[in-house]
Amino acid sequence: xxxxxxxxxxxxxxxxxxQWRWEEGCAEAIATFGNAVDLLSEHKDLVFNHNEAVLYxxxxxxxxxxxxxxxxxxxxxxxxxxxxxxxxxxxxxxxxESLIRQILVGRKFFREHxxxxxxxxxxxxxxxxxxxxxxxxxxxxxxxxxHTRPEEKDLKLPSDLYxxxxxxxxxxxxxxxxxxYYHSEHDNIEEKLSEGTxxxxxxxxxxxxxxxxxxxxxxxxxxxxxxxxxxMRKERRVKIVHSTTEKLYGALKKYAKAAPIIEGxxxxxxxxxxxxxSRLKRRAQRSLAEVVQAETLSAWAWWLSKGRxxxxxxxxxxxxxxxxxxxxxxPGSSVEPAELDALDQYGKVSETVRRLRLSAISSFNAGKPRxxxxxVPVWNTNPSCASVPVExxxxxxxxxxxxxxxxxxxxxxxxxxxxxxxxxxxxxxPFNWRKKIVFMGDLPQVGASRYELRIHEGAKQQAxxxxxxxxxxxxxxxxxxxxxxxxxRECLAGALLQPLVVxxxxxxxxxxxxxxxxxxxxxxxxxxxxxxxxxxxIRTVTQSDFFYHxxxxxxxxxxxxxxxVVEYRLRITWAEPRKRLKLSIPTVFRNDxxxxxVPGGSIHRPADGEEHVH
Numbered sequence: 001x002x003x004x005x006x007x008x009x010x011x012x013x014x015x016x017x018x019q020w021r022w023e024e025g026c027a028e029a030i031a032t033f034g035n036a037v038d039l040l041s042e043h044k045d046l047v048f049n050h051n052e053a054v055l056y057x058x059x060x061x062x063x064x065x066x067x068x069x070x071x072x073x074x075x076x077x078x079x080x081x082x083x084x085x086x087x088x089x090x091x092x093x094x095x096x097e098s099l100i101r102q103i104l105v106g107r108k109f110f111r112e113h114x115x116x117x118x119x120x121x122x123x124x125x126x127x128x129x130x131x132x133x134x135x136x137x138x139x140x141x142x143x144x145x146x147h148t149r150p151e152e153k154d155l156k157l158p159s160d161l162y163x164x165x166x167x168x169x170x171x172x173x174x175x176x177x178x179x180x181y182y183h184s185e186h187d188n189i190e191e192k193l194s195e196g197t198x199x200x201x202x203x204x205x206x207x208x209x210x211x212x213x214x215x216x217x218x219x220x221x222x223x224x225x226x227x228x229x230x231x232m233r234k235e236r237r238v239k240i241v242h243s244t245t246e247k248l249y250g251a252l253k254k255y256a257k258a259a260p261i262i263e264g265x266x267x268x269x270x271x272x273x274x275x276x277x278s279r280l281k282r283r284a285q286r287s288l289a290e291v292v293q294a295e296t297l298s299a300w301a302w303w304l305s306k307g308r309x310x311x312x313x314x315x316x317x318x319x320x321x322x323x324x325x326x327x328x329x330x331p332g333s334s335v336e337p338a339e340l341d342a343l344d345q346y347g348k349v350s351e352t353v354r355r356l357r358l359s360a361i362s363s364f365n366a367g368k369p370r371x372x373x374x375x376v377p378v379w380n381t382n383p384s385c386a387s388v389p390v391e392x393x394x395x396x397x398x399x400x401x402x403x404x405x406x407x408x409x410x411x412x413x414x415x416x417x418x419x420x421x422x423x424x425x426x427x428x429x430p431f432n433w434r435k436k437i438v439f440m441g442d443l444p445q446v447g448a449s450r451y452e453l454r455i456h457e458g459a460k461q462q463a464x465x466x467x468x469x470x471x472x473x474x475x476x477x478x479x480x481x482x483x484x485x486x487x488x489r490e491c492l493a494g495a496l497l498q499p500l501v502v503x504x505x506x507x508x509x510x511x512x513x514x515x516x517x518x519x520x521x522x523x524x525x526x527x528x529x530x531x532x533x534x535x536x537x538i539r540t541v542t543q544s545d546f547f548y549h550x551x552x553x554x555x556x557x558x559x560x561x562x563x564x565v566v567e568y569r570l571r572i573t574w575a576e577p578r579k580r581l582k583l584s585i586p587t588v589f590r591n592d593x594x595x596x597x598v599p600g601g602s603i604h605r606p607a608d609g610e611e612h613v614h
Contacts, residue, residue: 003238004201004203004205004206004238005206005251006193006197006239007209007241007243007247008209008240008243009209009210009243009248010048010049010211010212010220010242011048011050011183011210011212012036012183012218012219012220013124013183013212013214013215014028014215015215016323017328018215018216018338019334020335022338026062028217029055029058029217030063031217032219033050033059033066033070034063035218036048036050036220037073039219039220039222039225040073042222043220045241046078046242047077047078047079047080047244048073048078048219049079050079050080050082051081051082051084051085051122052086052106053085053087053106056070056110057319060113071114074114075115080245081114081116081118082122082244082246083106083120083122084107084118085102085107085121086105086322087102087323087326088122088125088327089102089123089325089326090126090127090327090330090331091126091128091129091133092127092128092130093274093331093613094288094325094330095288096599097292098284098599099133099136100140101318101322102325103136105315105319105322107140118142118246119143119144119249120143120144120145120146120249121137121145122245123327124147124148124210125148125182126147126149126327127269127273128150128269128270129265129267130267130598130599130600130603130613131167131601131603132166132599132602134165134168135167135170135600136599137170137172138171143172143249143253144172144173144175144245144248144249144252145164145174145175146174146176147174147176147177148176149269149270150266150267150269152178155267155268155269158262159259160175160176160177161175162174162175162261162262163256163259163260163262164266165261165262166600167600167601167603168600168601173252173253175208175248179192179195179208182214183210183211183213184210184211184213186213189211189227189228192209193209193227193235196209197238201238208248228240268514268611268612270333270509271510271514272332272506272509272511273331273332273333273510274510274611275580276331276333276508276509277332277508280324280330280342281332283343284324284325284346286346287321288321290349290350290353290354290357291314291317291318291321291349293357293382294317294353294357294360295314296381297361297381298310298314298356298357298359300381300446300447301363302360304364313356314356321349323345329342332508361377361379365377372452373452374394374396374453374454375450375452376410376450376451377449378441378449378451379447380446380447383445385443386444388440389441389538389539389560389563390438390440390441391437393425394434394453396408396455397433400432400433402432405457407422407435407455408420408422408437408453409453410437410439411451411452418439420437421462421539422435423438423534423541424534438538439538440562440563462536462537463536464535464536465538466561467540467559468559468561468564469483469564470483470484473530473542475527476527477525478546479496479498480557490588492586493586494584494586496584496585497583498584499523499546499548500519500523500583500584501551501580502516502518502519502579502581503516503518503519504516504578504579504580510611514610514611515610515611516580516582520579521549522548523546523551523553524548525544525545525546529545530544533556537561538562539559539560540559541557542557543556543557548576551573552572553573553581555570556568556569591607592608593605593606593607596612597614
């Protein structure tokens with residue numbers, strides 16, 4: 001009978017950022033890869049595995065000689081390009097497009113520099129895996145997915161080898177590392193080898209043992225290799241080989257049909273990561289939207305005006321954005337200097353895409369002058385949003401109007417007047433020059449609508465229109481207490497968006513914290529702190545001030561005359577240690593589940609008062 005095989009998969013888990021900043025991660029990547037090259041020359045059977053294109057890019061840039069050595073080893077089959085992603089990101093919080101680009105950018109790099117296109121993806125350390133991921137993996141050409149978290153204590157699985165079926169029905173062979181972690185310690189390699197041997201004999205099939213010092217790099221050591229050689233000489237019940245993730249898939253794929261099926265998510269672990277360092281999470285969403293918008297406009301301008309498409313610029317923009325998706329940056333589990341670095345990086349992305357966006361628009365408009373008093377082109381790249389509120393600020397003249405009253409009116413290019421509303425601009429200059437205008441834009445799904453603002457003397461007449469989405473604001477509390485779903489049906493069972501202060505004694509990961517439900521207080525306000533700050537034909541803005549101890553929240557509640565939306569804008573000053581802010585949304589609904597968007601799909605989550613990511 002054929003002996004089962006223990007596949008020794010040597011790697012070096014290396015977080016580019018965690019308790020250190022990226023420069024330290026870069027230096028460790030160069031040292032770790034150099035160490036691997038040295039050991040591969042000394043140990044003829046050893047094979048080294050590593051993914052994460054960003055680390056290879058660092059080596060290529062800072063040590064090109066080492067990079068060339070790695071290319072030769074990969075061609076000889078001694079160095080396995082595994083995984084194939086740009087890095088190991090969080091796979092719960094990024095947008096779908098971000099995850100697709102993690103694969104696309106990584107695979108492009110490895111294909112161009114190594115001629116490699118791995119069939120096995122892995123995210124060893126990511127904190128849970130959304131139910132839309134199998135579809136993304138399969139459509140990218142992957143055959144197998146390897147992970148560690150959630151571990152057995154957090155998620156019971158019937159087998160380490162299983163078929164993972166996503167929310168759309170896509171299915172991929174998956175493996176959860178069951179013999180220790182994805183790395184080894186300095187002193188436990190023999191223990192891992194023994195466990196791997198017994199597991200292979202018990203299951204009567206091949207099993208992997210992932211080893212190599214990791215997290216801050218390291219990989220194989222001479223001591224560990226000596227212990228492995230000694231163990232291999234003594235153990236005859238199984239075959240032990242230095243292997244790769246690709247060879248592991250080749251050995252396990254024949255068991256796929258008999259493997260159990262796991263449907264939906266692979267959750268949960270580290271619930272604090274859904275909310276920690278919320279500044280990064282907000283910037284990630286905005287950054288992704290800006291990059292996709294600029295890329296769409298640039299592609300459109302290239303197609304219609306036959307101008308230059310800035311491919312190299314977007315390659316760099318995507319790499320900068322994707323870096324912050326890393327599973328110890330975006331989830332909020334890194335040190336403060338790393339957080340500040342990430343915010344700087346988002347700023348770099350934003351500044352670059354603003355320049356690219358302006359270049360795209362300028363190239364499309366080149367040679368098409370039209371003299372307007374104040375031209376207002378509104379560009380849209382969101383196919384699902386065509387009628388939306390538009391805000392803009394402008395100067396009414398080249399110099400201030402020192403005397404008289406003046407206002408602006410909006411017109412289409414055929415001269416028809418379009419209702420608009422003047423509001424307080426960001427500028428607080430005490431004279432008549434800067435204006436803010438709000439109107440409902442009727443936009444093409446992808447393209448531009450063009451308008452003109454004209455100056456008129458006299459006071460602006462702004463009759464207030466009622467909200468299309470009917471609701472009631474309690475003037476004593478500054479909160480919505482009734483929301484009409486149509487036909488007289490009430491949505492709310494209490495005040496909407498009441499700010500609550502909740503006990504939070506967990507760490508940044510929220511390790512072993514599944515819910516945060518101990519309310520220790522709520523923000524309060526006084527009637528004189530609620531007032532209408534803007535009203536007119538487009539919308540009404542009500543501002544309310546709330547206080548709790550040394551913290552303050554200013555809530556602007558915005559309702560629209562022709563848009564069935566209530567919009568909230570919050571400015572939060574938070575000074576409560578070991579506490580978190582929750583916003584109460586009490587509804588009349590009594591479903592035991594809520595339907596949520598996740599990367600790559602939608603899924604039902606239990607409405608059980610616990611923390612679930614979506």
